[in-house]
Amino acid sequence: MPEWSGFTGADYDVGAHDGLGRAARGAEAVTVMISLRDVSKHFSSSAGNAVNNLSLDINEGELAVLVGPSGCGKTTTMRMINRLIEPTSGAIFVGGSDVMKQDPVMLRRGIGYVIQSVGLLPHRTIEQNIATVPSLLGWDDDRIRARVTELTALLDLDDELLRRYPGELSGGQRQRVGVARALAVDPPVMLMDEPFAAVDPIIRARLQDQFLEIQRRLKKTIVFVTHDIDEAIKLANRIAILNFGAKVEQYAPPEEILRAPASDFVSRFVGAERGLKRLALISVADVEIEPGPVVQRTGTQDEARRAMREAGSEWVVVLDRDKLLGWIDWWMMEGGRNVAAVEPREFAAIVTPGSSLRTALDIIVQSRTHIAVVVDGENRYQGIVTLDRLTAELRP
Amino acid sequence: MIAAGEPLIRWNWISGHGSDILARLGEHIELTVIAVAVGLLISFPLGVWAHRNRRVYAPVTWFAGFVYTIPSLALFVLLIPITGLTITTVEIGLVSYTLLILIRNIVAGLDEVPDDVKDSARGMGLTDRQILWRVEVPLALPVIIAGIRVATVSTIGLVTVGAFIGKGGLGQFILEGLQTFFNTEIILGAVLSVVLAFFAEAILLGFQRLLTPWVRASVGRSA
Numbered sequence: 001m002p003e004w005s006g007f008t009g010a011d012y013d014v015g016a017h018d019g020l021g022r023a024a025r026g027a028e029a030v031t032v033m034i035s036l037r038d039v040s041k042h043f044s045s046s047a048g049n050a051v052n053n054l055s056l057d058i059n060e061g062e063l064a065v066l067v068g069p070s071g072c073g074k075t076t077t078m079r080m081i082n083r084l085i086e087p088t089s090g091a092i093f094v095g096g097s098d099v100m101k102q103d104p105v106m107l108r109r110g111i112g113y114v115i116q117s118v119g120l121l122p123h124r125t126i127e128q129n130i131a132t133v134p135s136l137l138g139w140d141d142d143r144i145r146a147r148v149t150e151l152t153a154l155l156d157l158d159d160e161l162l163r164r165y166p167g168e169l170s171g172g173q174r175q176r177v178g179v180a181r182a183l184a185v186d187p188p189v190m191l192m193d194e195p196f197a198a199v200d201p202i203i204r205a206r207l208q209d210q211f212l213e214i215q216r217r218l219k220k221t222i223v224f225v226t227h228d229i230d231e232a233i234k235l236a237n238r239i240a241i242l243n244f245g246a247k248v249e250q251y252a253p254p255e256e257i258l259r260a261p262a263s264d265f266v267s268r269f270v271g272a273e274r275g276l277k278r279l280a281l282i283s284v285a286d287v288e289i290e291p292g293p294v295v296q297r298t299g300t301q302d303e304a305r306r307a308m309r310e311a312g313s314e315w316v317v318v319l320d321r322d323k324l325l326g327w328i329d330w331w332m333m334e335g336g337r338n339v340a341a342v343e344p345r346e347f348a349a350i351v352t353p354g355s356s357l358r359t360a361l362d363i364i365v366q367s368r369t370h371i372a373v374v375v376d377g378e379n380r381y382q383g384i385v386t387l388d389r390l391t392a393e394l395r396p
Numbered sequence: 397m398i399a400a401g402e403p404l405i406r407w408n409w410i411s412g413h414g415s416d417i418l419a420r421l422g423e424h425i426e427l428t429v430i431a432v433a434v435g436l437l438i439s440f441p442l443g444v445w446a447h448r449n450r451r452v453y454a455p456v457t458w459f460a461g462f463v464y465t466i467p468s469l470a471l472f473v474l475l476i477p478i479t480g481l482t483i484t485t486v487e488i489g490l491v492s493y494t495l496l497i498l499i500r501n502i503v504a505g506l507d508e509v510p511d512d513v514k515d516s517a518r519g520m521g522l523t524d525r526q527i528l529w530r531v532e533v534p535l536a537l538p539v540i541i542a543g544i545r546v547a548t549v550s551t552i553g554l555v556t557v558g559a560f561i562g563k564g565g566l567g568q569f570i571l572e573g574l575q576t577f578f579n580t581e582i583i584l585g586a587v588l589s590v591v592l593a594f595f596a597e598a599i600l601l602g603f604q605r606l607l608t609p610w611v612r613a614s615v616g617r618s619a
Contacts (some may be wrong), residue, residue: 084519109521119516121535123610133520165610181520191519 003340032093033056033221034081039090041076050076052245053090058238060188065236068224068269071363073246074225078191081223082111083379094189112182112190112220116197118174120166121290127162130181137185140320150181171204179211183218193225208234229270229282233258233277241266252367255281275394276358284360285353287393289383292317295327298341304328315375317381318344322382347373353382361390398436406580417569421588426563428554428596431487432548435494442495443502444528453503460496468493468557476561493554494547501543505536535612538611541604546599556585567593 034057041051051073058064066074079085083104084292092099118131127148127337128135134144152159155176166174175196182190196204196211212235226232232239233254240251245266250262260280261267268275291313295304297320297351307316307331315329318339326344335340348367351360351374364372364387374382410417446453473487479485517531526603533540556567564571566585571583605612 063560082519084515090599105521107521108519113516113519115516115519116511117510117512119510119512119514119519120530121513122510123515123608131516133521167610167612168613220526 002228005317031060031092032057033060033062033095034223035093036077037091037093038102039087039092040076041073041080041085042088045091047212049088051087051247052247054246054248055354056251058221058223060221061233062237063215063222063224063375065224065226065232065239066242067232067239068230068242068246069244072242072244073194074242076300077242077246078193078223078225081110081191084108089242102206109136109168109185110175110187110189112180112187114178114190114192114195116194118198120174120176120177122166124163125163126157126169126177127320129166129177130184130288132181133184147184151183154183155180157368170283175199175207179214188221190220190222192222194227195224196231197228198391208264211235230277233281279361279393280356280358282357282393283353284351284355284374285387287357287385287389289385290389292371292373292384293361294319294381295339296320297340301333301336301338304333304339305330319381324375324379349373351385352376357385357393360385361387364390398586402577402579404579405583410584411582417584419586420565420568421592423563424552424555424567424589424592425488426442427483427486427563427565428548428551428570430552431490432494434487435498435547436489436544438491439495439502441499442498443506443514444456444478446499446501447506455519456499457496460499463492468554468558472557472561480563481547481563483563485561486555486563490551490554491557497550498543498548501539501546505539506532506542508539534608537608541600541607548600549593550598552589552596556589
C-alpha cells in the first residue's frame with residue numbers, strides 16, 4: 001500500500017484562493033493531496049496534445065470537479081492520476097509520492113475509482129463486487145464481511161441485494177454499489193468519471209445529495225469529472241473549468257466562478273442564470289441580515305411608531321421576547337391602542353439562516369412582498385432580508 | 397445401404413454383444429474428450445493471443461480454416477506413414493478439426509467482454525493476468541462453451557471415420573456392418589453416435605448454466 005502519512009508537501013493558505021472575505025475560513029494550513037506539475041499527454045492518433053502543460057493542486061479532503069466540453073482532456077487528466085494513462089511529460093504526485101515511481105497496480109488499489117457505466121463485474125454478486133479490492137489485498141473473510149456490511153449501511157443499500165448480480169439491479173442501485181466498491185478499502189483519494197451521468201435526473205439528484213452527505217462525513221480527496229456545470233456547482237469545493245488541451249480557464253470555488261468568471265469561455269460555459277445559480281450557493285446567514293423595525297408585544301404605541309419611523313416602513317415586527325409573533329402596521333393601531341391590544345398578522349415570507357438566497361428570493365416573489373423574515377429553528381427572530389439586498393447580490 | 401433380406405435389427409445380437417458395445421462407446425467418448433481437451437489447450441493461448449493482437453487473428457484463423465477444409469479421410473491417409481495406425485493419427489485429425497471452431501469462439505467471447513468492465517477492473521488494481529482469468533474468461537464462458545459444444549458434437553461425428561484405421565469407437569460397428577451387410581451393426585453405430593451427441597450437448601449445456609449463473613439471473617430481470 002502507498003504510504004499516505006508523513007506527507008509534508010507545499011502548504012498554503014486556502015484563504016488566499018477564497019475570493020470572498022466573508023467566507024472567512026481563516027488561515028488554516030491545508031495539505032496538497034494531489035499535485036499535477038506541467039503534465040502533458042500526447043496521443044499518437046491526434047495532432048495536438050490532449051493535455052497540454054497542466055498544473056493543478058487538489059487539497060486533502062477537497063472535492064475538485066474537472067468540467068469542460070467533451071474532448072477537452074478532463075477524463076485523460078483524471079486517468080493519468082492512477083496511471084490508466086501514462087503522461088508524456090510532467091509529474092504527478094499523490095500523497096506526496098511520484099506516481100511514476102510506484103507500481104501502477106498497487107497505486108490503483110489505493111485509489112477509489114468509479115466510472116460512468118460503473119463497470120461492475122457482471123459475473124460476480126454485489127457482495128463480491130464490493131469486496132473486489134479487499135480480496136486483492138488479501139483481507140480475511142470476517143474483515144471483508146464486516147466492511148461490506150458497513151458500506152451497505154453507508155450507501156443505504158438493501159442487504160438482500162448483496163446476493164444478486166449487477167444485471168438484476170436498477171441503474172441507481174448500480175451507481176451506489178459502484179461508489180461502495182470504490183470506498184471498500186477506505187482510500188484517501190477517489191477518482192470519479194461522470195459517476196451519476198447514466199441515470200435519470202430525479203435519481204441523479206438523489207444520488208448527488210446522498211454522495212455529498214457521505215463526503216461531508218468521510219472527507220475524501222476527490223477528483224470528479226463531469227460535463228454538467230450544474231452538477232459541478234452542486235458538488236464541488238473547487239471547480240476547474242477546462243478548455244481544449246485541458247487548459248485551466250479558471251480554478252475556484254463555485255461561488256467565485258459564478259460571481260467573477262475569469263474569461264468569456266467560463267461565462268459561456270456556466271451559461272445564463274449565472275446569478276440565480278450563485279444565489280443557490282449562498283445562505284441567508286452568509287449575508288448581512290437587517291435588524292428591521294421591531295417592537296415588543298408589551299410595547300406602547302409610541303415605541304411602535306418610533307420603530308417604523310426609524311426604519312422608514314409602515315409596519316413593525318412584533319416579538320414576545322425573542323420569539324416572532326407577526327407584524328402590525330400603522331393603521332391597525334388607530335385610536336391610540338398599545339401593541340398588546342392588536343392581533344399581529346403572520347408573515348407570508350419566512351426563511352431560516354440555512355436557507356439559500358435562491359430560496360429566499362423564491363419565497364419573497366411568491367408571497368408578493370419585498371422582504372422575508374429570518375427565524376431560527378425555534379422561531380427566534382434573527383432579522384429580515386430584503387428584495388433589494390438580494391438584487392444587489394445578483395449584480396455584484 | 398441397408399442390406400436386403402436381412403432384418404433391420406437383430407436384438408439378440410445386441411444383447412449378446414453388450415461388452416463390445418460398452419467398450420466401443422467408451423473408446424468413442426475417450427477419443428472425443430481427448431480431442432476437444434487437446435484442441436482447447438491449443439486454441440486457448442492462440443485465441444487469447446489473437447484477441448490481444450489483431451494482426452495475428454487472420455493468419456491463425458486462416459491456418460485453422462485450411463486444416464478444417466482437408467477431408468478427414470485424406471488427412472488420416474497422409475498421417476499413416478508418419479504416425480501409423482495409432483490413436484495418435486486419429487487424434488491429430490480430430491484435434492485439427494476442433495481448432496477453427498474453438499479459436500473463433502474464444503476470440504468472439506473475449507471480444508464481447510465490455511470495455512468498461514475491463515477498465516474498471518484495471519482501475520481497481522487487477523493485474524493483466526487477473527483481468528484475463530477473473531474477468532475476461534468468465535465473461536467469455538458462454539460463447540467459449542458454445543464453441544466447445546459445437547466442437548464436441550462435430551468430433552463425435554468425425555470419430556466414426558477413424559474406424560478406417562481401426563480406431564473409430566462406434567464407427568467400428570458402422571464399418572463392419574457395411575462390410576458384412578449386417579444392418580443391425582450399422583443402425584446400432586449410427587443411433588448410438590447420435591444419442592451420444594445429444595447427451596454431450598445436454599451435459600455441456602447444463603455445465604454452461606452451472607458456470608454462468610449470472611446470465612440467467614440477469615435475463616430473468618429484463619424479461
